[in-house]
Amino acid sequence: MSAAPESARRPGTLQRALRQKIPARLRDPLRWRQATGIVLFAYATTHLLNHALGNISPDALAFGAGIKWAIWDNPVGTILLYGSLAIHIVVALQSLARRHNWRLPGTQIIQIATGLAIPIVLFPHIVATRGADILLGEQVGYDRLLAEIWPAGALLQTVLLTFVWVHGCLGIRQWMQTKPIYPRIAAALAAVATAILLLAFTGFVAGGRAVVANGPTKTPIPQEVFDASQATRLAVIASLAILILYQVLKPIIRRRRRRVVMHYDNGDGTTRAVVTARGGTVLEASRQADIAHASACNGRARCSTCRVLVLKGHDCLVDPPNAGEAALLKKIKAPPDVRLACQYRPSRDVTLRRLVGAGEIYDAATLADPYRFGVEREVVALFADLRGFTGIAERWLPYDVVHLLNAYFDRVSRQIEAHGGKIDKFMGDGVMALFPIGRQSERSAREALYAALKILQTVEAMNRENAAEWEAPLRVAIGIHGGPAILGQIGGGTHGPLARTALGRTINVASRLQDFAKAQEAALSVSADIVELAGIPRDGAGHRRIAELRGSTRAIEVVVFADAASLASALAMAEAPATLAAGGNAVVTTG
Ligand code: FES
Structure with a gap:
């Protein structure tokens, strides 16, 4: 059967009119x-x-x-x-x-x-x-x-x-x-x-x-x-x-129909050609040829992980995106030569490159795991960092530094986990933890604050235990914020299993709040939303500030706690509300 001329496949006037109207x-x-x-x-x-x-x-x-x-x-x-x-x-x-x-x-x-x-x-x-x-x-x-x-x-x-x-x-x-x-x-x-x-x-x-x-x-x-x-x-x-x-x-x-050849550009100078009948999607061609191709939503035009850059042979008039594809491409602000492999049915030979999951980075086993491509989840993020630790590391023997950090991380991790948090990672002398927001978001917020209290009390206890040996007490600064974050598996090469971590504005804000606590010479700074979610009255303990955080265009309201005692009294108020005098608002910039 001979193929219809390309011009005959272009959408007719009625089809174009319907596209514009509907x-x-x-x-x-x-x-x-x-x-x-x-x-x-x-x-x-x-x-x-x-x-x-x-x-x-x-x-x-x-x-x-x-x-x-x-x-x-x-x-x-x-x-x-x-x-x-x-x-x-x-x-x-x-x-x-x-x-x-x-x-x-x-x-x-x-x-x-x-x-x-x-x-x-x-x-x-x-x-x-x-x-x-x-x-x-x-x-x-x-x-x-x-x-x-x-x-x-x-x-x-x-x-x-x-x-x-x-x-x-x-x-x-x-x-x-x-x-x-x-x-x-x-x-x-x-x-x-x-x-x-x-x-x-x-x-x-x-x-x-x-x-x-x-x-x-x-x-x-x-x-x-x-x-x-x-x-x-x-x-x-x-x-x-x-x-x-x-x-x-x-x-x-x-x-018996005309075939199309899809040339997969692997991005490393090599290509692979897949011959397929016209009418099938690029994703179907990938699956047919056992080419690893990300498709987190299973071809439902929901995730965009299957997207490809069409290097040659693309013509939007001949093979226009369907409504679902057009909507998603618009949402991710994709350029015109990027298409969704699960929806794109090339009617002529094309050369394309997978933009997610190309080449050896994503093997077939990981393609079914949505975390490989990121999923959005609500979390409360906690960052805790030892203050002035660089000075300690310079003065102490390496063995003592390692021993101190391990003792600190061990006790802190146990407290975080006891309150339902998960250690996301250790970074030098800092720790990042996530408290998944389940059905009870108030509880997650409160557990994160209790974990912060326990961290502060742990450091106080360590200072008491080592008062005779340490020249100066350890101090810690904590930042807490909550909201949607992208959870995904990050890593590559031969580094071993990929680590799950969280990314996004919520995480950045929590990290900046930790810096803000340091700048304020305070123990903890928490976004006001989390404080209120935890049930701490607005006029409760802590000082309210309007913080303009580095890298953020929006100022946010923050509650700053000077030490463990002020946080403990705020949490006690959340359990049994009472009133305390509120601190004044001030605009402070960090970073
Ligand atoms: S597989 Fe999800 S958009 Fe194509």
Whole structure:
């Protein structure tokens, strides 16, 4: 088959006009799949909860069914539900038809497999219920249907429930997992999802038994409803068989189509050519050729880790970015010759370079780890630094310096860990720790402050223990700030396992607050937000300052504590609020 001339592939006037008129987010099939998936998941949840009511009594089951139908069996609910189902199927089939490569992560395979299997059971079920109502005027309610299918059809319904729920939960997981809140609620969501499924199973069994106990139904479902349901099942199976046959034959058909050559520039003077049929994405070509290619969101145009720089052969008019790709490229302010490999389908030979995960830096094993490419998490960061330590290091024997540091770090680390913190790294005479913000952000803030108090008290104790030997007491300066940070694995070469660390403005501010404490001759400076989050009253202990931190364009309000005693009294106020005189505000610059 000859290839169409390139000019013929340029978008037509109507297509261009539609692109200009319709906002990008409305043209993005991924968004449609996601939005309709959420509607269908909401329906599945009400359906399973309805089943779960069977655990209580048949009356509760009927009551739940009434509520469910009140939500969905009205013009708005019906259009929303069946419209979502239709759009979801069309968009999913379109995505499957365009897929050129089936090397996918396990969860995606499960999602596709369950998604394909669901219609085999679901469509006949819809025909036997809504279809019978609309076409035959036959009301097939929950109890009538249960009486007919119990127990012979129970297994099939159970399989349907499981497939729908697994498919939906995986979709919700993919939607949620890029959101900062996800790690905090993932375990709870999984527990709730499992509980709903188990309760739906047991409720279904209890409902079936109750129906059997009531004896045969007085108004059996007409045979023609079952015939229509069975015909639907056969039609769905035939359609799926055609789809699978198409997927099997596609490589053979594609072999006859024009091919494109993707030249991978490795950035070290070497290139590798991958010949592939036109129509596939760059990421599919990479997977087909076993080329390590980062794809943290599994090709959903969410992460940008798959981005490539197209060095030769790029033409935005011939192969324009789709709406999802265009939106993400705009968000990361990518230049015009940077494309997302998971969305970009070159129709001509191209030379490109992977911008993340190129060459040997990222091996295949690390590509599945999102920390390799950074994830955003809420943390409270603590920096603690020994003050005047350089002088000590110059005067003391190296052995004594090492011994002192190890003794200090050992005691401090234990205190940090005892308060839920994690040591991120030791830097010379300093330590950086992170307190993950879980469900209770107040608690994380308070634990970080308690850890700071323990560090200050540890240093005081060490000074007392060594008063006779040390010429001057040790002093420590601490900075604390909280907010979103990028957590990622950093490192390379033959240095061994990569270390996880945190980066970003939150971390920089915490580090600068430590400098600020030093400049103020104070023990601790904390951003006011963290102090308030910890429950310390605004007029509590500590002195408030407006700090203009080095490298930051915004001044922030800071609370400075002179020593362990003032911090201890502030924390005591957080436990049992009282009032203390507030310090005055002053603008101070550090650095
Ligand atoms: S793999 Fe995430 S944007 Fe392409």
